[in-house]
Amino acid sequence: MRDLRQPWQHLPLRLRLTLWYVVLLALTVLLFGVYLHVQLERRLITSTDGALTVMATQMLSVLDEEAGQPQFEESDFQATRPPRLDEAGFAARLLTPDGAGVWDGLGAYTDVPMLAEPGEGYSQRMGVDSEWRVLMQPVRHGGQIIGWLEVAQSLDSMEETLGTLRELLVLGLPLILLLAGGGGFFLAERALRPIKDVTLTARGISASDLSQRLNYGGPPDEVGQLARTFDEMLDRLQVAWTQERRFTADAAHELRTPLTVLKGQIEVTRSRARSPNEYELTLDQLKEQVERLIRLSSDLLFLTRLDQARPMQVWEEIDLGHLLASLADQIAPLLATKQIQLTNDVMPHLLVYGESDLLIRLFLNLLQNAYQYTPEDGQVTLGARKDSETVRVSVTNTGSGIPAAALAHLFDRFYRVEEDRSRNTGGAGLGLAMAREIAHVHGGTITVESDLGKGTIFVAPLPHYPGR
Ligand SMILES: Nc1ncnc2c1ncn2[C@@H]1O[C@H](COP(=O)(O)OP(=O)(O)OP(=O)(O)O)[C@@H](O)[C@H]1O
Numbered sequence: 001m002r003d004l005r006q007p008w009q010h011l012p013l014r015l016r017l018t019l020w021y022v023v024l025l026a027l028t029v030l031l032f033g034v035y036l037h038v039q040l041e042r043r044l045i046t047s048t049d050g051a052l053t054v055m056a057t058q059m060l061s062v063l064d065e066e067a068g069q070p071q072f073e074e075s076d077f078q079a080t081r082p083p084r085l086d087e088a089g090f091a092a093r094l095l096t097p098d099g100a101g102v103w104d105g106l107g108a109y110t111d112v113p114m115l116a117e118p119g120e121g122y123s124q125r126m127g128v129d130s131e132w133r134v135l136m137q138p139v140r141h142g143g144q145i146i147g148w149l150e151v152a153q154s155l156d157s158m159e160e161t162l163g164t165l166r167e168l169l170v171l172g173l174p175l176i177l178l179l180a181g182g183g184g185f186f187l188a189e190r191a192l193r194p195i196k197d198v199t200l201t202a203r204g205i206s207a208s209d210l211s212q213r214l215n216y217g218g219p220p221d222e223v224g225q226l227a228r229t230f231d232e233m234l235d236r237l238q239v240a241w242t243q244e245r246r247f248t249a250d251a252a253h254e255l256r257t258p259l260t261v262l263k264g265q266i267e268v269t270r271s272r273a274r275s276p277n278e279y280e281l282t283l284d285q286l287k288e289q290v291e292r293l294i295r296l297s298s299d300l301l302f303l304t305r306l307d308q309a310r311p312m313q314v315w316e317e318i319d320l321g322h323l324l325a326s327l328a329d330q331i332a333p334l335l336a337t338k339q340i341q342l343t344n345d346v347m348p349h350l351l352v353y354g355e356s357d358l359l360i361r362l363f364l365n366l367l368q369n370a371y372q373y374t375p376e377d378g379q380v381t382l383g384a385r386k387d388s389e390t391v392r393v394s395v396t397n398t399g400s401g402i403p404a405a406a407l408a409h410l411f412d413r414f415y416r417v418e419e420d421r422s423r424n425t426g427g428a429g430l431g432l433a434m435a436r437e438i439a440h441v442h443g444g445t446i447t448v449e450s451d452l453g454k455g456t457i458f459v460a461p462l463p464h465y466p467g468r
């Protein structure tokens with residue numbers, strides 16, 4: 001399949017982070033440079049305008065006049081100021097009222113372009129080789145405009161300052177980016193190094209040895225959390241995997257025992273000629289073993305199916321009161337064979353939502369156990385009542401009870417209490433495992449409590465509506 005990712009997505013994360021960082025920083029510095037340039041230019045123009053105003057006011061106050069024509073004062077300006085004014089890039093001139101002719105001038109005034117229409121105020125004019133900032137003001141005499149005063153300042157020095165700024169920015173930008181890029185790469189590398197370590201360790205963990213852990217020693221930051229989550233996942237996987245292996249081994253073992261018995265019986269029978277009666281007896285014994293095998297394999301199959309996701313469509317509303325009452329009726333004759341007294345303590349109208357076949361199997365397993373593990377003349381109580389969220393079903397029986405050490409494993413597959421293993425009663429030890437799975441499927445649980453020498457109680461609280 002084609003890889004639809006963009007080419008840059010193939011770059012290592014630390015390089016991508018650094019690139020992003022550098023691009024963003026370049027944009028920021030550029031924007032900042034433009035802002036600086038604009039602001040500085042504005043400031044310089046404002047201060048030039050200030051100087052021009054002061055100059056114009058000063059000049060207007062000391063203007064000479066000859067035959068109706070304004071003139072710059074002889075002594076002061078022409079003798080001392082012009083060289084200094086020139087140096088400072090300053091020029092001034094007096095224009096005719098129509099702005100077309102020049103009365104008088106100071107400095108490099110010929111370089112300053114003339115306006116077609118005279119008008120009061122500031123303007124910027126492009127001369128032959130420099131730009132000028134010009135202030136134009138009317139010269140009045142008795143309320144009448146008799147000419148115009150133009151004071152101009154060359155913008156050369158301002159251009160020079162701005163040019164230096166541009167140079168600094170252009171030279172400084174690559175340097176800044178280089179430093180920032182290097183620093184960014186270093187930081188990204190440092191931040192991502194733990195991830196690299198985690199990846200390398202994780203790669204070394206093989207499916208056959210799930211006992212290895214990352215055991216990350218770093219701080220509990222994002223990477224630390226990832227490593228811890230990973231270790232926890234491995235814990236769960238290891239438990240599941242160990243259980244799976246044990247289950248397979250146990251199942252194989254349980255299947256082998258009846259098969260070995262079958263083989264032995266067949267061999268013994270075939271070792272010499274037998275009477276029809278003897279054959280009949282052997283066949284009956286074989287049938288018993290085969291039935292045991294069938295039960296075992298169908299139980300295993302049932303458990304495997306329970307593990308898989310179940311469709312909820314087959315669920316229905318079930319009255320547990322009704323269901324348990326009929327189960328009690330069915331089991332009563334069996335209990336009677338051991339003179340066990342059955343007490344029915346089931347309330348009516350106990351609604352739960354679920355699959356009736358499964359629930360029947362759950363309670364039948366508990367009742368069968370009660371029958372198998374209650375001594376003669378004992379007592380069994382089937383109880384069920386409703387509380388706010390669940391229906392609590394309980395099966396209590398008298399007897400020797402279950403040792404505390406065994407209680408923790410009681411619901412494990414193939415687990416049987418030591419003393420019961422040798423007995424003929426009971427099966428493979430799958431009954432309670434099944435019961436618990438079914439309870440889980442219905443959103444409930446099963447718990448057990450046992451008093452040695454007195455008896456045992458199994459309690460299964462099942463929610464009315466699982467998942468709500
Ligand atoms: N009511 C009970 N009283 C005393 N011990 C019990 C009771 N129920 C179960 N046990 C013990 O728990 C073990 C596991 O029960 P479970 O129903 O899972 O298996 P099983 O009855 O031996 O076989 P299976 O149910 O598969 O035929 C039993 O072997 C028995 O030792």
Ligand SMILES: [Mg+2]
Pocket residue numbers: 365368369426427430431432
């Ligand atoms: Mg059982």
